[in-house]
Amino acid sequence: MRPFRFLADPGDITDGASLRETARAAESIGYSVLVYADHVVIPFGFVPLLATAAAVTEKLRVAPFVANNDLRHPALLAQDLATLDVLSGGRVEVAIGAGWNRPEYVALGLPFDPVGVRVSRLTEAVAVLKGCFGPGPFSFAGEHYSITGHDGLPKPVQAPHPPLFIGGGGRRVLTLAGREADIVGLSPRILPTSGPDIVRSDPRSITIAATEEKLGWVREAAGERFESLEINVYPTGTPPMVTDSARKTAADVLDGIRARTGTDVTVDEFLESPHVFIGSVDGLVAKFTELRERLGISSFMTGDVQTLAPVVERRAGS
Numbered sequence: 001m002r003p004f005r006f007l008a009d010p011g012d013i014t015d016g017a018s019l020r021e022t023a024r025a026a027e028s029i030g031y032s033v034l035v036y037a038d039h040v041v042i043p044f045g046f047v048p049l050l051a052t053a054a055a056v057t058e059k060l061r062v063a064p065f066v067a068n069n070d071l072r073h074p075a076l077l078a079q080d081l082a083t084l085d086v087l088s089g090g091r092v093e094v095a096i097g098a099g100w101n102r103p104e105y106v107a108l109g110l111p112f113d114p115v116g117v118r119v120s121r122l123t124e125a126v127a128v129l130k131g132c133f134g135p136g137p138f139s140f141a142g143e144h145y146s147i148t149g150h151d152g153l154p155k156p157v158q159a160p161h162p163p164l165f166i167g168g169g170g171r172r173v174l175t176l177a178g179r180e181a182d183i184v185g186l187s188p189r190i191l192p193t194s195g196p197d198i199v200r201s202d203p204r205s206i207t208i209a210a211t212e213e214k215l216g217w218v219r220e221a222a223g224e225r226f227e228s229l230e231i232n233v234y235p236t237g238t239p240p241m242v243t244d245s246a247r248k249t250a251a252d253v254l255d256g257i258r259a260r261t262g263t264d265v266t267v268d269e270f271l272e273s274p275h276v277f278i279g280s281v282d283g284l285v286a287k288f289t290e291l292r293e294r295l296g297i298s299s300f301m302t303g304d305v306q307t308l309a310p311v312v313e314r315r316a317g318s
Contacts, residue, residue, distance in 0.1 A: 001292055001293070001296075001298065002230060002292075002296075002298040003298065003317050003318060004288065004292070004298055004299075004300070004315045004316055004317065004318055005032040005033065005230070005298060005299045005300075005316075005317075006030070006031050006032055006033075006299075006300050006301075006302055006308075006312045006315075006316055007031065007032065007033040007034075007035050007063070007065065007232070007234075007299065007300070007301040007302065008026050008031045008033075008034060008035070008301070008302050008303065008304060008305045008312075009034070009035050009036055009037070009065065009301075009303065009304060009305075010022045010023070010026075010034060010036065010049075010053070010304075010305065011303075011304040011305065011306075013043075013044075014043075016052060019049065019052055019053060020052065020053075020056045022034075022053075022305055023052075023053035023054075023056055023057050023060060024056060024057060025305055025306075026057075026060060026305045027057045027058070027059060027060040029305065029309045029312050029313055029316075030312050030313055030316030030317065031060065031305065031312060031316070032060075032061055032316070032317075033060070033061040033062065033063050033093060034050070034053045034057075034060055034061070034062050034063075035062070035063050035064065035065035035095070035301065036049050036050060036064060036065065037064070037065055037066075038064050038065075038066065038067045038068045038071065039068070039101060039104060040071070040104055040107070040108065041101075041103075041104055041107070046064045046067070047080050047081075047084065050062035050063070050064070050084060050092075051084055051087065051088075054084065054087070054088035054091055054092075055087075055088075059091075060091065061091045061092070061093055062084070062088065062091060062092060062093070063092065063093035063094070063095045063165065064095050064096075065095055065234075065301060066095040066096055066097040066165065066167050066185070067094075067095060067096045067097070068097065068099040068101075068104075069096055069097065069098055069099060069118075069121060069122045069125045070098075070099040070105070070110060070118065070121065071099070073145075074124075074125035074126075074128040074129050074132070074145065075128055075132055075147065075150065075152060077094075077096070077125075077129065078128070078129050078132035078133060078152050079132070079152060079153070079154075081094050081156070081162065082132070082133060082152065082153075082154050082155060082156040082162075083154055085156040085157050085158060085162050086154050086155075086156065086157055089157060090156070090157035090158045090162075092156070092158070092162045093162055093163045093164075093165055093183070094129065094161070094162045094163065094164050094165065095164075095165035095166075095167065095183075095185070096122065096125065096126070096129070096164075096165070096166060097122070097166070097167050097168060097173070097185075098115070098118040098119050098121070098122040098168065098173060099118055115170065115172075116172070119170075119172045119173055119176070120143065120144065121144045121145075122166075122173070122176065123176055124140070124142040124143070124144050124145050125144075125145065126164070126166070126176065126180050127140055127142070128140055128145050128147060129161070129164070130160075130161060130164075130180075131147065131150070131152070132150070132152025133152060133155065133156055133160065133161035133162075134152070134160070134161075135155070136151055137149045137150060137151040138150060138151075163182040163183055163230075164180065164181050164182050164183070165181060165182070165183040165184075165185055165232070166180065166181040166183075166184060166185065167184070167185025167186070167187055167232070168185070168187060169186065169187040169188050169202075169205055169214065171217050174186075174214055174217045174218050174221070175217055175218075175220075175221040176221075177218060177221075178217065178218040178219070178220065178221025178222035178226070178229070179221050179222065181229065182228075182229065182230065183229070183230040183231075183232055183299065184218050184229050184230070184231055184232065185232045185233070185234070186211060186214050186215070186231065186232065186233050186274070186297075187234070187236070187275075188202060188203075188205040188206050188210075188236050188275065203257065203261045203263030203264075203265055204263065204264070204265060206236055206237065206265065206270075206273040206274075206275045206276065207265065207269050207272075207273055208269070208272055208273065208274065208295075211233075211273075211274050211295060212295070215231070215295060215296070218231075230298060230299050231295070231296050231297045231298065231299060232297070232299035232300070232301060233274040233275055233291075233297055233299070233300060233301070234275065234300070234301035234303075235275055235276065235277050235301070235302070235303055236273075236275035236276070237253065237257055237275070237276065238253045238257075238276065238278070239303050239304075239307070240277035240278070240284075240302055240303050240307045240308050241277070241278045241279075241307075242279070242280065242281060242284070242307060242308070242310070242311075243278065243279065243280065244280050246271060246278050246279040246280065246283060247267060247271065249278055250267055250270050250271050250276070250278050251267050253270075253278070254267060254270050272287075274291055274295065274297055277300075277302065277303075277308065281310045281311055281314070284308065284311045285311055285314055285315055288300060288311070288315060289315070
């Protein structure tokens, strides 16, 4: 089995000092990767933030979680992340998705294309990223990107390229991830309702059964390379909670989710979900172990650095 890897975000940092302290704490606890989201509606840009975290640590890896492909040209993203890989001594992971947050697009005046268009653009972007990371000039002619004789510089330390993380919940993105990624992020599906600009959650996509379906899509696309893939999940619907009253806490959280979405997920299904981290330290250690044994999930984004620190300290790298 793959060893456990845990990812965390720096939480509500306000300045460089708090970020540096958090990054060092994450490394000492045993986190593998410090991540930061890619949204224009949050306080910081991920590239300088991750560069700062890498500069004050020795082993901690860094990654966006995840870069929105629609916010920048993939050749520019490749240059930024390859630069960071060189400066950090090979500690970058390249995580990218198709984009999902429509209000952000509206705020920037960007078209929020139908999901099929966004996934097609992501597919081409992955090819551009790999071309930029390659050993020499390359050309690419697609519907969304056109590259002519471009030699992406600098070249990353990690060869042939830093680990590529592709995350999503729909079949098209997970098929792409199965073909192209090193790390596959499973997320709840976002489905259209009446048009390309409206989305809704599919609450049952957090369940074990839905996760098994997604893994089936990845396995089908990956073929023989499936066993080499790392599978990642992250908490959805509620942040992680360490409690000795897991069932009551989960029931209370689920009541709020039902009120918003009308979901018919039961408390048992909610508690066993790969996207719900509610329980005692012993209970969560056991849950992560079971998810690895049952589904092959070995990578967990835990939210902030401190909440699940006792779990991470017990299981990181094992």
